[in-house]
Amino acid sequence: MWSISWKMMKRDVRMLVPAGIAILVGSLFIAATFLFGNTLDNSMRKQVSSAFGSGNYAIAPENISNSGEVKTIKDFHLSKLRTLPAVKGARPDVNVFAQVGKTGGGKHTDTAVISMVEPDSLMPISLVEGRWPAAEGETTVPKSVADRLDTKVGGSISFNSAMEAEGSGGSPSASQLKIVGIDEDIDGYYSYYGGASVVTESTLTKLMGPQSDEGEGQPPVAYVYLLLDESQTSESNLKQIRDEMPKGYKLQTRAEFENAQLKSLSGQTSIMTTFLLSFGVLAMFVAALVIANTFQVIVARQRRTLALLRTIGAKKSQVRSSVLMQSSILGLVASALGTLLAIGLVGLAQVLKLRMGGLSFTLKVTPLVILVPIAFGTLITMLASMSSARAATRVTPLEALRPPELSEEKRSGRVRIVISCLLILLGAAMAGYVVYQAVLDSRGVKGTFVSGDTSSFALATAVGGVAIVFIGVLLSTSRWIPWLLKGIGALVAHIGPSSKIAVGNISRNPKRVAATGTALLIGVTLVSCLGTGAASAKQTMANALDSRYSVDVEIITGKADQESLEKVRKVKGVKAADIVGSYQLAIVKPQGDLTEAMKNSKNAINIYALKPGQSKELMNVDQEALLQGGPKIATPEKMLESSTYKPGQQISVSPWQMDNNNEQKRSNFQLVSGSYSGLAGPYGLYGICLEDQTKQIGRPDQYEIWVKSDGTQPARTFLEDIREATSNSEHASVTGAIAEKDQYEQMINVVLMVMVGLLAVAVVIALIGVANTLSLSVIERTRESATLRAIGMTKRQLKRSLSVEALLIALGSTLAGLVLGTLFGWTGAYIVFESFGKVALPLDWTMYALIVLIAGLAAWLASVLPARRATKTPPVEALAEA
Known part of the structure; x- marks a missing residue:
């Protein structure tokens, strides 16, 4: 039986290609989402911890938003810290804002001034020319400052510190420093100040002005970055460091620091990755339904062969195993190819050193990147083919040898409608409860379901609820899609014979129409869901950034x-x-x-x-x-x-x-x-x-x-x-703040570019689904098409009737999909982004018009190949075959 199944699979390889593409696209989507999430996470972590240099620990406030007593350098006992066994270097995050100008007057500009520390790997900026300052009176300056003041290594520059002026009670006095190097703030940590100049600690002390015992007039120190010897980080050595820390501070690793910073920025870590993955799950759900429709086409084509196998003694279990074997091989191969393609694309981006805004692509292959897409793709393919496997064994051999349209079609019963309604109510209740909790969270109610460590679980619950609602809607499509299309068809039935036949076909076989409409409904719902989510994300994030960085x-x-x-x-x-x-x-x-x-x-x-x-x-x-x-x-x-x-x-x-x-x-x-x-x-x-x-x-x-x-x-x-x-x-x-704001805006734009790519993927999946179900429709209507040709209908009229039928189905399904997708997109966006502030819930009419246009075009293109199949066979031969 295995050899027969393999031969059947090779014979129908062209029919398997569309299903394979749907699986490949879905698994590529999942793998790319994980890889992009890793890249985004790495980039954001690098950005928020760029001040560490090569440091691996930080002395940080216990409360990141603490606005209590200001700490200065003297509170951290740096001299004592640097002598401890585990400490290889320590750099206080302190800077003075100063004006710099060429010696002798002329132009001036401003810069942050930080002190030189050893080892130099702890420095948060890079040296691009010359050397670091080693003696009092030496400095490095940012490349932009050197260019503006038309100076270079070996020249001198004057520093005027505003803090020095406050300390002395008069005008700022100039300090003449020799330029020994040019630096560059590659990670943009000092973009707020236009870069940072580096001086020795003694020179920085002079620029800060007279020191008092209370530390008055000195800039605050929020963090001290440490480079610790990993082999010396025993609990006793770490306790020595903690003993020298001021009250209200804690010792944390770089990873802990990054997690805290990302959480303070977004309200939850990896929020963009979570956002994309939620739509990734929906995409695989869509792919599963497309795969199910594709296997219906395959089983319909193999119907006679399976019936002959049953006639010569094949058991039902063997026929079922044959279908499942084909689906498992197809799912495994296609999902593995999709995963490898995703890894290859991100790897190529890393080799080419592509940067998109503040995002640099990094290939980080974790077990999830490989296991989840392949396992999910294979499992979904097998589950999607099970209904076709059951259909292949449900009829007797004699009945299977007859034309498909002569088989008795069972109408969707009341049980199916009841299940559909229950699923819709259950899913709506799940998603509605999470949205309600999100509303409470936005009003400051603590301990809600969507805040803290339960936020990811809340999002998963909402996505699950949305998926259940969608399944419930799809179960009842055989009832409401024909009803919807009947009203639309009444408007075009009198245009010509082709239109009249198309409308008649819609009315005569609601089950077939529902199957075709469902394929497009799935794609349009996903597209509008992603589009609405992206529009909401862009507008909400823009508002959040405007609030966080209110003056450019x-x-x-x-x-x-x-x-x-x-x-x-x-x-x-x-x-x-x-x-x-x-x-x-x-x-x-x-x-x-x-x-x-x-x-x-x-x-x-x-x-x-x-x-x-x-x-x-x-x-x-x-x-x-x-x-x-x-x-x-x-x-x-x-x-x-x-x-x-x-x-x-x-x-x-x-x-x-x-x-x-x-x-x-x-x-x-x-x-x-x-x-x-x-x-x-x-x-x-x-x-x-x-x-x-x-x-x-x-x-x-x-x-x-x-x-x-x-x-x-x-x-x-x-x-x-x-x-x-x-x-x-x-x-x-x-x-x-515009430079820092711009970095986040660029990252958001990159995410939205990925979303645009996903929209294109969704259109491809929808096109595959429509083509598959229309192909199934043509196979089922072999006798009907041949009869129409025999009584005088031309090839062009037959093609036109199929096109009109596809367009009518596309219009009805698209309108329903837009409503569902918008509601689903609003739900996901509200739950994900409510922690940023007021969530925008836009109606993107331009996107809606584009979706209607693309859906109509996709439906027409999907009808071309089935129409050719319906017209290329002579009527007599088609009737004989039927």
């Missing part, structure tokens, strides 16, 4: 520099730019003393005063509505949550300095939660208010120019152009 570029000018403003407005890519005043204030108790309040840095707050309309014009999220109705300060929501102050609380603020009459001016404000973040204010609380509410405080302490990009220029180019425009402006310092 800030230029600290010290004074209201109208000349610099005009220069900035002329830079290519600037959508809007204006001057904003800022106040350095202290929060004072109602009857408290200002001097007493100034002793605690927790009482400091920086306020940006905006003119009416500036919030909408200059910020990525409009906050002006929050500030209406009285003196209010809108403070970032997460910052307010981690502070001792609460939304709605009334506070009294006063300038950090007494006025000329030695008087303390006070103003009362109400704190409100703002949906923005990412300003380059001083450490501690900051907020925005309306300018007319700060009149009694006095003049601003300093001024900034806020710039909004129109998105036409790459972030780094945009920042460099602004730095060039302000390079001749005295003390102008350019910072901006």
Whole structure:
């Protein structure tokens, strides 16, 4: 029997190719999703931990959002740490923001300044020319700084530190340093500052200004990165390190640090991978249904052969085993080819060193990459063929020898409808419960089903619910698809004989029509589901990034520099730019003393005063509505949550300095939660208010120019152009979140590009499914087609009737698929992205129109080959064959 099955399989190899393609595409999809997830995970981990250099441990805050007491270098006992047995190197994450210029005057720009440590592998930036600084008075500068100031290795440069000015109480004094090397911030860790210059620790100490015993005036240190000897990381050696750590800090590995950072960014780790995998499971589900339809075609073609085998003594179990053997071989070979193709494509991308935005492709083959696609593809193929195997053994040999259309067709009974309704209700309840829990989570209810460690399980439950709903819908297609098409067909039945016959065919055989319509319904549902999910993801993530990085570029000018403003407005890519005043204030108790309040840095707050309309014009999220109705300060929501102050609380603020009459001016404000973040204010609380509410405080302490990009220029180019425009402006310092925002936007765009690729895959799967079911339809209608030809119907009319039938089925199935796909896409997107903020649930009409057009074209193309098969056989021969 095995040899006979193998021969049958070789004979029908052309019929197996479409099924093999569907399996290959599905398994490639799953394997590529795992590989892409590994690449995305590696890239994001590299980005969030780029400050480590070659470090493998970090001294980090116990609470990542902790805004408690500020720690400085002295709190970490670095000298003692570096002498411990396990420690090979330690680098505090501290930098000074400084202006640099050529010796003798002229242009200037700004940069972060960090200290040199040993070993140099701990440095978070790369040396591209020269050497690292080894003595006081030496420095390396970023390549962009060297280019802008037209200097090179061997030249000298002046550093003006704003912190040095604060420490000395006067203007910043210049330190002349010799350039001994050129560095580059390849991973973009210091993109906010335009790169980082490197000096020795003693030079950095001078730039920081006089040190007090309390550490006042020193920049905070959030992390210390360690390079530990793995052979020395015993518990006793690690305890020695912990003993030197300040209170509120912990020792964690690089992997633990990366997990914490990714979780703080997204609310759950590997969220994009989870998002893609959820659609990957749906894609394999679709492939399974296409495979099932394909095996129905194969069994229909092998019907006579199987009947003859039954006649000469083959048992039902042998016939069933024959079908399952063919499906297992096909599933194993096709899924293995799909997996190997996915590995090859990602491997080629790595060899070619392809980079897409901040994403560099890395081939990381884990057991899941190989086992899941192959096992899933083979199993799904065998399960999908079981119904065909049962169909091959359900009829008697004599009945099987007769034409297929003479076999009795059993209508879908009431049991099937009841099961369908129960599945729809069960699946809707599962998905609805998860959505309800997500709504609670978005409202801050702790311990919900979709938060914390249960988030992945919640998503799996929702995807399972959606799949159950879809199965329930598919079980009842023989009832509702013909009913839907009957109404549509009534509109075209009178166009001509071909249209009338097509509509008649739809009415006469609802089961066949439902099978054909189901194939396209599956594909359209998947396409619209992916498209809606992608559109929702893009819009939601864009809103989340706008909230996280609310001002693209800030230029600290010290004074209201109208000349610099005009220069900035002329830079290519600037959508809007204006001057904003800022106040350095202290929060004072109602009857408290200002001097007493100034002793605690927790009482400091920086306020940006905006003119009416500036919030909408200059910020990525409009906050002006929050500030209406009285003196209010809108403070970032997460910052307010981690502070001792609460939304709605009334506070009294006063300038950090007494006025000329030695008087303390006070103003009362109400704190409100703002949906923005990412300003380059001083450490501690900051907020925005309306300018007319700060009149009694006095003049601003300093001024900034806020710039909004129109998105036409790459972030780094945009920042460099602004730095060039302000390079001749005295003390102008350019910072901006746009570079970091751009890195995440590029990663999101890469994910969406993958989604577009998946849409193309879904169209291919849908096309295969429609072609297979139309082929089955033609086989079943051999006698009918021959009779029509015999009574005078031309080949062209017969082809046209099949095309009209396919188009009618395509239209009805597409409309139903768009509704289902949109609902499924909204469900998945809401559950995945609610942790980012308000989830966008768009209706993409352009996508809908494109899907209808492509579905109609795909249905027409799918009808071409079956129509040729129906017309190429002479009527007499076809009747004899039937």
